[in-house]
Amino acid sequence: MRARRQRRRGIKLKHLGMIRQAKGKTTRRPPPKKPSNNQKDPVGVYCRVRPLGAEDEECCIEVISNTTIQLHAPDGLKANRNGEFKETQYSFKKVFGIKTTQRELFADVAKPLVEDLIHCKNGLLFTYGVTGSGKTYTMTGSPGQGGLLPRSLDMIFNSIGPYQAKRYVFKPDDKNGMEVQNQVDALLDRQKRDSQTSVPKTPTTRRTDPEFADMISPEEACKAGGVDEDSSYSVFVSYIEIYNNYIYDLLEETPFDPIKPKPPQSKILREDQNHNMYVAGCTEVEVKSTEEAFEVFWRGQKKRRIANTQLNRESSRSHSVFIIKLAQAPLDADGDTVLQDKSQVNVSQLCLVDLAGSERTSRTRAEGSRLREAGNINQSLMTLRTCIEVLRENQMCGTNKMVPYRDSKVTHLFKNYFDGEGKVRMVVCVNPKADDYEETLLVMRFAEMTQEVEVARPVDRPICGFAAGRRQRNQAFKDELTHRLEERGGPVDGESPTVLNQLLQSFHPLPPCEISGPNDDVTLPRLIEALEKRHKIRQMMVEEYNKTANMLKSVLQEQDSNLLSKENFIQEQRGRLGEKDKMIQNQKNEIDRLEKKSKMLEYKIDILQKTTNIYEEDKRSLQHELESREQRLQREMSEKRRMETRMQGIVTDAKLKWEKECERRVNAKQLEMQNKLWVKDEKLKQLKAIVTEGKTENRQPQRPSREKDKVAAKRSVSPSPVPTGPLVRPLHRRSHSAGGERWVDHKPTTNVDLDTVLQPNIPNAIKVNAPNEKALSKCDKYVLTHQEFASDGEIQTKLIKGEVFKTRGGGQAVQFTDIETLKQENPLAASRKRRSSETGPDGEPMERNWTDVETRCSVAVEMRAGSSLGPGYQHHGYPKRRKP
Template identity: 40%
Template sequence: MRPTRCRTPYKKTPAKTRPAQKDSVKVYCRIRPLLNDNDVSCLNVLSKRTVQLISPESAINYRNGVYKEMQYTFQQVFSDQDSQKTVFDFVALPLVENLVQGKNSLLFTYGVTGSGKTYTMTGEPTDGGIMPRCLDVIFNSISGYQAKKFIFKPDKMNGFDVQSETDAMADRQNELCANMHAVARTNAKTPKKKDSNSDIMRTPDTTIVKGIDEDNTYAVFVTYIEIYNNNTYDLLEESQDDGFRGRTLQNRIIREDANHNMYVHGVTEVEVKTTEEAFEAFYRGQKKKKMANTVLNAESSRSHSVFTIRLVQAPLDGQGETALQNKNAICVSQLSLVDLAGSERTNRTKSSGQRLREAGTINNSLMTLRSCIEILRENQLTGSNKMVPYRDSRITHLFKNYFDGEGLVHVIVCVNPRSDDYDETVHVMKFAEMTQEVQLTRPYPEKLQLDLIPGRRKANQIFKQAIQKVEENSRGDCPPINVDLGLVYSLGPPFPSMEMTSAENEEILQNLIVYLEHRLNKRQELLSDLPRKQEKFRNQLIEVEKENILTKQETSSLKATLEQERKKNSTFETRIVELEGIINNLQRHVADKESTIELLQRELREIKMQLNQHILEKEKVKLKYSTKVAAETEKLKDAEQKLKIQKTQFREKEERLRKVKQLLVEDPICTPRPLSTRSNSTLCNTPVPSDENIPSVPMEFITPSTSKRDVPASRHRRSQSCNAEVWLDHRAAMPTELGTVLQPQMKRRKSVTKLTDINDVANPKVSKYCLMTQEQDSGGELETRLYKADVVQTTGGGAQVIFNEMETLRQQSPTSSPPRKRTAKTNSTDSDIKASCAISIEGHGKKPRL
């Protein structure tokens, strides 16, 4: 891009024809550190300019059987140990020097998403990146040479106008009033929140560049734009809702000015006087920038951002106080800092919807940039004249002039060395390698020759100081001084142009004669004034010599006094050293005592802890045994209560048996028949008197049975040798599988889960009944009990269930070590359960009863 300088009627100094020099685009590489210790790096730094890229196992070419180790060379390679200051000094400081000299520069960061581009450009509040350091160096260099605000005013056509001091003061007053009204409205709505960035102490860069012209006045303007979805937005545009991103901003167009420079039409240019004001504008625009959260980056830029610093400089007038009121004498140079959005693959970011559209636009714009670079390189290498597609993307269209050779271009390739990013890193390295081969023409600045005396600013400052001293002397506040307000020793402007287009051009000769006469008169005037200056300077030297002699005498007396004071100080210092030795010994003794006290206190604390632990253990043991005693006491009480209940039941049953016995003996109508041993033993484990205690009944009192059928009252069960017995298996719905060695065998059985139907028991085919229960024993093992009984049909059509056997099935692991010895298989029969109780079911449609 050409430095913005309007065509001037002033003639230029003729220069010899110089061949055009070309410089290649300088590409730098910065490697981001690995954040996770488990990440594997695919990049090795071989030297300060060379890196090696190694194919990991997850790469596409590695899976295809192609294993490569590629080397790439850069202008400079910055590892993860290099600081932000180092990167700035190598990359951006030459561009700032170029800016001060009136030339344009471009710097952009390129890389995949999450590779550290934004960090390199902006940095952190405590450790600034390239952008804040550029602002620091610019303001450090032009400090003391800045023009007052609104002296330079943008003309909305990529140029600037020079205003008078009166108009500039009116604009400053209007801005002050507008700011006051804005603050008042803001305070009336909501209290102003303090910016968090203002609380962070920032360490500014103190570098100062050379090449500042002291006879020029300077002003700095900044712009901040973003290119989102191939649309250009002004981030510094004042909108009603500054916090809302995107929709309230207007799409700007890119135009070409009179000097064929590309610019964004209608962009807001903010004049800043300090780095803090520039930061304020940057943060205001940063709030409107498109940012989003993706899988690869928590704060991913969804647009290309361009922060432009424009340095406006104009010569001072003949008095050396204000800017020259001539628009043609203004020189504008700019430094564009571009933070490109990162290229990304949708199969890794899993983007969809709006994020997918943004990623597609970003990748298309970066592809256009690569295409432009590739065609430029091809045109330069082969001498062809292919059209470069700058207009296919806004980012390439805006910086078209730079690639045409109107400024310096530096590129920082940011690389994430993770092996997961290898495939994207390969494309980045190829782009860097291709960009370094592009040659740019070095522009030569056109210097204007103005009829102005050099040193105007310094002469004006000396004159003002002299006037101030004279005014102070006239008031009597200070002793009189001699100030020379004479001539400024300069022969005038340089020679005018002597380029003659024809032999009859007398005007040039006449102008040269006039200029030489004026120069000779000026020389004679200065020569006549020189003896007076010399005499005056000689008198001043004599006065200074007298003052110097008096000063030497005072100095000698002061030296003697100083020597005495030094001796006193040495005595005091010796005494202080002795006292410090005593103090050190005392402090050492105190430290020993304190360490002894601390040791004893530690031992005391340990003893107390042991005592407390012993007391707690005693309390635990006491509580444990008291709990056991209480539990055993409760068990004894429950056992006594159960014994009382059993004794009461036993007495009641004994009374019943006694009454039955009495009725059987005394009632002559009832036909006595002896009870079988099995039926007598089924009365719930109740001891029954033997047959010897029952008196015999005479046969004549026996009454024949009144039943319709001449059958006994009850039938005996079938013979054990009968193989046609049918079992009624009564068990739970989902019993636990029996894992014992001995398994119950029931060849013919009918399984039921609920005994609700009388016909299940009263069925003539059923001759056996088995009830199965499962529970845990005291050792926590599963215990299965089988209660077996005979089913005897009664004369009333019912059935009588007589329990005569119980089997207990237990299982135990062979590898376990129980507290007491148990057998791995148990199939026992408890004789005391035989005929323990009987269940009788009489009649049809009646509920079973015990």
């Protein structure tokens, strides 16, 4: 009880502390509602055919047009069942042949996605195909032939380069969102980064490394149009891989332990407040140039799992996902700094996915870990196909089946894109060699099915309501100010450091100030001369400064006079805005007060609910304890009743045993005395016959024998024990001519079937579980089967019999006349009892008594007179059979 009280007290204190903390918190804004859009676009599927490895290889793919390809079956599989050639055509949004350059592919596939990214729209681009079909080359490229990924990075930085925010102005909040830091916090973070980086890398050092060679030539650089100049941008990249259906961060920095290296830790998927999936704890690196971003990509690429197989020397064993996040926030009204409002920050992302190739183990001959990797790759690709099939079925047939996104990490991560969070595009890479025909056929079918899936078109996100052109007006004001200073003869911004450097260089160094002696007349004059020169230069600098300041003041006064009228208008507008702001602030204060009150009531309700749960738990525990005690008490009472019943049975059995023993001894004594009396009578008769022999010679010889027989009959029919039960005189008995006696067989449902040999078999009986008047009115006999524990713990069955008669009130009554007992015994225990009771009461063995004919007859007569057998039994005077 004391522990429960302490627990309740701790919960109350904890919730009170939560209430106090909640008073100082601001209310969290609900997640923004996603704008609905009924317009849908199909998934853009493109096909790229790689060149053959050797000229003499058999080709199974032919490009018919810029949107159609045709598959030819190899020579071994050329005829189908009808004997026709297998030639199948497949259509795509666009087909790129073997002569297509990386630039052309990027312009048609990835460039629209990058433009959408800059305009706050998401995009997903993944490559799909058989292993060795050129997926990684299409995504990454080679030196001088950059793929989709480096070209996308280059286009992003070419477009937003002049409008990038300083480093650490935007900061990830670890919940798939971005926060805007003030200038002081951003400056502290930059200083901390500079202090941790001992030798910062420059673009020149990166370009000298052959791994970071230029992927894109300057003439191939492209730029997006329509960039919002009144916004500030920052680019964040992250790189993950999905290996054996586990997510690993390729950019995570882990300390290297040469003694006991730690394996990389897998990441989990979570859902943010906008119901978008993201990788929790994934490293997001802020990059400021294409070279820096590609350096981050290459650092993660070195950690990616690749292996050498029979089909590909550098086969990807995992799905890689390179995520580019673009954070965009508007500038303030002055156009100088980023607006400090998290709700105005727009974050868009472009996911570039390089899927691992599907492969058959019969061709790659994979074993061990390679076989397990291939199985996981094929399973994830199969889940992707299943999701596409279900989406197509739901859209075409109007069904509402659940799409199994959660069966694979790949589909679970990108389920938002298929639900309408951005454009989805797929590049199907195929190898035209004949050995890959069957796998290529499956890829073509999947691509054809994917084109039938439609994804909701992303809508434009709202931007800040400030007037456009804030950055341009600021720059124009600076240019005009510089021009006017230049016209009036003032220093130009680019020349002022030069003038200052000339003035500083004109300062002569001070001569040595050490005096050699009291008559030293050289050191002091030199020092005085140097100080006078410095004083003249200082006066010149003060005059130049005053002149420049006067010129700047005049320019500012002219500018102020021009802006005075504008400021008056702005003041009027600000006054109106102030009134509106006050009204809005009052409403916000009222809303905050009501929300705080609602929060307070919710916390109080939570505390009461917790307290109620504690009391209910205590009540349940006490109720359980009470029930357990009641059950224990009932068991003890039942055990006590069982012991009492057993003791009563033992006493009853002992009483019956001694009564039977006494009765048997009395009967035996009576028989003995009768036998002695009979012997004496016989002797007297013989003596009388001898005496009266002469007198009775003329009589018939048969007479004495008859008398003898009569006496023997009288002696044989010796008095037997009379039943001690009262004679039954029923008032009404049914006639035996009406069909014989009918019995009511009353067997309660609680009886246990003992499966004994002696089973009551009452023909033409009415079996009931409880006696009723209807059954009793049709019968004249009644028998009740009753079971109870005997003295030795065994179950014995009693048949309680009676007769049914009518009462004066018109009802039925039963008068019990006899009880028959059926009991089971252990034969081993019964044999021991017989051995102990083989001697009679007079010390003679029982076998000797049983050899006497008169003793056997007397016992038989006794059992016939004293036993009342039920119907269906046959008794021959032997002891009752008991089931062992």
